[in-house]
Amino acid sequence: MIDERWRLTRKILAVRLDNLGDVLVTTPAIHAIKASLPDASITLLASPVGAQVGRLNPDIDDVVVYEAPWMDPWHKLSQNSQREQQMIALIRERQFDGAIIFTSFRQSSLPAAYLCYLADIPLRAAASIDGPGSLLTTRHKHPEHMMHEVERGLDLVAAIGFETNDLDLVLRVPGEAQTHIADLLSKYGIHRNRPLIVVHPGCSMPARTYPWEMYSEVVDLLVERLGATVILTGAKDEQALVEQVLSQVREENRPSTLGLAGALSFPEFCALIEAADLTLTNNTGPMHISAAVKTPVVALFALTNPPEQWGPWHVPHRQLYHDVSCRICYSRVCPYGHECLRLVTPPMVVDAVHEL
Numbered sequence: 001m002i003d004e005r006w007r008l009t010r011k012i013l014a015v016r017l018d019n020l021g022d023v024l025v026t027t028p029a030i031h032a033i034k035a036s037l038p039d040a041s042i043t044l045l046a047s048p049v050g051a052q053v054g055r056l057n058p059d060i061d062d063v064v065v066y067e068a069p070w071m072d073p074w075h076k077l078s079q080n081s082q083r084e085q086q087m088i089a090l091i092r093e094r095q096f097d098g099a100i101i102f103t104s105f106r107q108s109s110l111p112a113a114y115l116c117y118l119a120d121i122p123l124r125a126a127a128s129i130d131g132p133g134s135l136l137t138t139r140h141k142h143p144e145h146m147m148h149e150v151e152r153g154l155d156l157v158a159a160i161g162f163e164t165n166d167l168d169l170v171l172r173v174p175g176e177a178q179t180h181i182a183d184l185l186s187k188y189g190i191h192r193n194r195p196l197i198v199v200h201p202g203c204s205m206p207a208r209t210y211p212w213e214m215y216s217e218v219v220d221l222l223v224e225r226l227g228a229t230v231i232l233t234g235a236k237d238e239q240a241l242v243e244q245v246l247s248q249v250r251e252e253n254r255p256s257t258l259g260l261a262g263a264l265s266f267p268e269f270c271a272l273i274e275a276a277d278l279t280l281t282n283n284t285g286p287m288h289i290s291a292a293v294k295t296p297v298v299a300l301f302a303l304t305n306p307p308e309q310w311g312p313w314h315v316p317h318r319q320l321y322h323d324v325s326c327r328i329c330y331s332r333v334c335p336y337g338h339e340c341l342r343l344v345t346p347p348m349v350v351d352a353v354h355e356l
Contacts, residue, residue: 002036002161005123005137009037009097013121014060015045015112016102017071019204020285022149023050024292025313026102027057027170029153029162033100034059036162043094045112047071049285052266057170064090070111073332084115091119098123100160102153105309106330110135127156146306150313168314171292173274177267181275188258195228197353198273198295200281201245202238202261207334208283210300210341212241216248217346218280223253225350231276233269233286234261278356280349283310291315296356298349303327303340318352320344 014030016023023046033042041061044054047068054063066087069077077083099116101109101124109126113135116124125138132139140159142152150167157163190196199219203209222228232242242261249257264272273279273286274293281287283301290297296316301307306328307319322343326336 003138006037006098006160006162009123010040011094011096011098012037012040012042013045013091013094013096013099013116014042014102015099015116016050017045017047017066017068017112018050018104018107019047020049020053021288021310022102022104023053024169024171024285024288025149025310026153027053027059027292028150028164028167029100029102029157030057031059031166031170032154032157032162032164035164035166036157043096045091053171056172056174056267056270058172059170068111068115070108088115088118091116091121096121098125100157101126102156103127104149105152125156125160127152146308148309148311148313169288169292171270171289173271173293174267177265177271178274180268181271184272185275190229190231190258194256195226195277196275197222197226197228197230198233198276198279198281198286199230199245200233200279200284200286202234202241203282203284205304205332207304207329207331207338208302210282210344211338212245213248214342214346215245218349219245219249219257220253221346221350222280222353223256226354229256229258231258231260231272233264233272236262238262278353280353287312291317298352298356300341300344300349302334302338304329304331316356318356320349320352 016026043062044060045064048065051063051065054060099121101112103109109128113124117135123137127140127142140156201215219230222230234242239261242259246259273289273295279290279297287299291312297312298318301319301321303321311319321340324340
């Protein structure tokens, strides 16, 4: 039953301020809001990278981009309170009836709750183990047992009565992006009589990134053992990484590879993953994109985070890691030898790909 205070809301702000994959795992909860209040408009407040997902979600009516200083792990943002004051004014101007603040484990919802409080949003719901005072009108506490991040989002919105039976991630790839990728594959003579595998070697966190030289070995084995065509992808700032990986691929295997780092728009990147037979990547956004478009995925999953909490959702997959005593460290940079990934050998990776 929907909380009476929320039943008449018509303008809802969904807040998810971290990364692309984080927004994607929140999409079933956002769908529950839309399914429960079909006449309500939903605006997503997201980081620049997370906003890309929101623009491909039919449940979301508008996207507002905000770089929050409490979601700045590398301290890239300058101290500039004017930025926050402008965002408060923009949100206040929209006159939202309610805000639902989504966070992952170890994040506090209270900075975003205070932002919404200052923007005069009357209803503010979030999970919080801290004392929120009057910042939240609905303070939720998740069960103490391990939950997938998708389940945590659904658990939060269920606390105010929003539910759905459709639990898949939500991402709609535009038709023009699908056409572009079909034309691109044809241009490069990539035919579907061979397995098409997307390898995405980059990640925003070094501790979650499989070593580049081992990716090179994996690409060689994918071509030699599986007869695959391998497309390596990345953002513009990952072009050097992709070139580095390809530079160590054996000469005879390079005709079966293609580097597209920085060459695709975000919708086109999603269309490529959708067209592929399998994605191979780290614990990063493209892993969740694969889950959203139902492309099987092999995730080289560093044990910085619990695999059962962040793994691919509702898609055939394999999570590969070597168990270590320092597991679940939440480190951005590994202070040791990166054994949780380095001890996953390239033949082990290719065996997992072959199984799928």
